[in-house]
Amino acid sequence: MKTEKTVAFAELLAAGVLSAELENGLESDLLTDNLKKLQNELRGVRGERNAVYSTIVTGEHDFRGNQNNLKGSFSEFIEKENTILDSIVMPYKMNVNHFNVIANGQILEKSLDEVSKDYKTMQEDLNACIDGLEGLQEGKRVLGLMALNDFSQKMEIESKGIYKDTADTINVLYNAFNFIVDTINLVVDGDINNLVYLYEAGKQSENDQLVPSLITLMENISNLVKETENLTHSAMSGNLDIRGQVDQYQREYEKIMAGFNSTLNAITKPIKEASAVLTDLANGNLSVQMTGNYQGQNDRINRDMNSLVFILNQYINEITRSLEEISKGNLDFVITSDYLGDFQSIKISINKIFDSLNVMMSEIDLSAGQVKIGATQISQGRYVLINRRK
Numbered sequence: 001m002k003t004e005k006t007v008a009f010a011e012l013l014a015a016g017v018l019s020a021e022l023e024n025g026l027e028s029d030l031l032t033d034n035l036k037k038l039q040n041e042l043r044g045v046r047g048e049r050n051a052v053y054s055t056i057v058t059g060e061h062d063f064r065g066n067q068n069n070l071k072g073s074f075s076e077f078i079e080k081e082n083t084i085l086d087s088i089v090m091p092y093k094m095n096v097n098h099f100n101v102i103a104n105g106q107i108l109e110k111s112l113d114e115v116s117k118d119y120k121t122m123q124e125d126l127n128a129c130i131d132g133l134e135g136l137q138e139g140k141r142v143l144g145l146m147a148l149n150d151f152s153q154k155m156e157i158e159s160k161g162i163y164k165d166t167a168d169t170i171n172v173l174y175n176a177f178n179f180i181v182d183t184i185n186l187v188v189d190g191d192i193n194n195l196v197y198l199y200e201a202g203k204q205s206e207n208d209q210l211v212p213s214l215i216t217l218m219e220n221i222s223n224l225v226k227e228t229e230n231l232t233h234s235a236m237s238g239n240l241d242i243r244g245q246v247d248q249y250q251r252e253y254e255k256i257m258a259g260f261n262s263t264l265n266a267i268t269k270p271i272k273e274a275s276a277v278l279t280d281l282a283n284g285n286l287s288v289q290m291t292g293n294y295q296g297q298n299d300r301i302n303r304d305m306n307s308l309v310f311i312l313n314q315y316i317n318e319i320t321r322s323l324e325e326i327s328k329g330n331l332d333f334v335i336t337s338d339y340l341g342d343f344q345s346i347k348i349s350i351n352k353i354f355d356s357l358n359v360m361m362s363e364i365d366l367s368a369g370q371v372k373i374g375a376t377q378i379s380q381g382r383y384v385l386i387n388r389r390k
Contacts, residue, residue, distance in 0.1 A: 003173070006032055007143045010166070014136045016104040018043050031169045034162050041074045048078050073125070073161070080121050128160070135159035139170050151177040183214065192218045223248065224256060231260065270298040274305050281309065 009032070012020035018039055048069065070078055138157045145153055154174040155167035183194040195218045203211055248257075273290050280288040289309055290302045 003143070004147065006035065007140070007147070010035055010136060010143075011140055013039055013042070014133065014140060031166065034165055038162055041070060041072075044070045045074050045077065052081070073128070077125055080125065132159060132161070132163040135163040135167055139166055142170055142174070146173065146177065151181060180210070180214065183218075187218060187221065192222055195219070195222070227257065228260065231264065266298060270294050270301045274301055277305055277309065281312065287313075 009020055013035060020039070069075075135155075135157050138155060142153055142155055145151075151174060154171045157167065159167050179194075179197075183198070186192070186194055195215065198211055198215050198218070201211060270290070270292060273292050277288050277290055290305050292302060294302045
């Protein structure tokens with residue numbers, strides 16, 4: 001905003017509006033101070049010239065401008081003008097029109113005509129003034145581009161004095177803006193190495209908010225990256241209890257870290273509950289279940305774990321029942337439920353045990369029957385022998 005106001009003031013000066021004033025409250029710096037000085041000098045030149053002009057047109061040719069009220073080239077200009085007036089009035093009158101044009105912010109073409117020694121200084125001063133105004137016009141063009149975020153051009157025109165100072169100041173602005181643009185582009189690409197240069201540059205003025213803001217921005221990004229790397233390393237190391245320091249950030253950055261922590265909580269909560277359930281299962285507690293309220297893939301973990309507990313309960317209860325039936329002597333029991341995966345072999349093995357026991361018991365029954373028949377036959381044979389002996 002300050003640059004825009006200063007440029008607007010410079011444009012008014014370049015347009016010949018010497019009555020323009022910088023807005024109150026605008027911080028003084030080299031550019032604004034010099035523009036004010038330029039304005040005062042131009043006002044002085046205009047005043048002296050108008051006074052001389054107003055008297056000359058009335059025929060009072062003895063009136064001369066007071067160069068003591070001016071400085072530098074402006075004072076010299078009035079002095080030269082008075083010298084010329086002292087020698088000849090008519091050539092001066094011819095140049096009055098030129099200065100009126102320049103005072104109204106218009107740029108004339110340089111005078112390249114051959115002139116006598118007496119008028120060479122005036123011609124050179126006039127051309128130097130034109131050079132200075134051309135510098136201001138070029139500065140206006142470059143600043144106009146900067147106002148549209150085009151920082152591709154800087155002041156290349158050769159100037160002197162305050163015009164050179166103005167050009168140098170615009171070029172400082174050009175370098176600063178290009179560094180900022182380069183830094184932002186690097187940040188977009190994930191590169192914050194320019195932070196060290198911002199530290200070196202530091203705050204440029206009391207009201208400088210740009211450099212401190214850039215430093216804070218890049219520090220926040222750097223801290224977020226480091227925090228994320230730490231959380232990632234902790235998670236990969238199996239430490240699921242580490243969380244980001246939310247209180248170190250503000251506004252949207254705080255939301256980012258809080259969101260990261262919420263994500264970790266959503267991921268680790270079902271894992272921790274599943275681990276607790278598995279621990280209970282390992283300790284023989286088959287009545288445990290996951291009770292958390294989850295969504296998406298986390299809900300799938302919940303459902304799969306509870307399905308595992310249910311299936312284990314079903315299998316173990318059925319195996320227990322089969323063993324109880326064996327202990328009761330009931331060998332007609334058969335497991336008919338569907339067993340999945342490797343549990344299928346347990347089902348097959350138990351049913352084979354029942355089959356084997358049934359076969360064995362049948363063979364025992366058969367053997368017992370045969371033994372009984374043999375015993376009966378022996379008993380009958382013995383009875384016959386006894387009777388024969390009688």
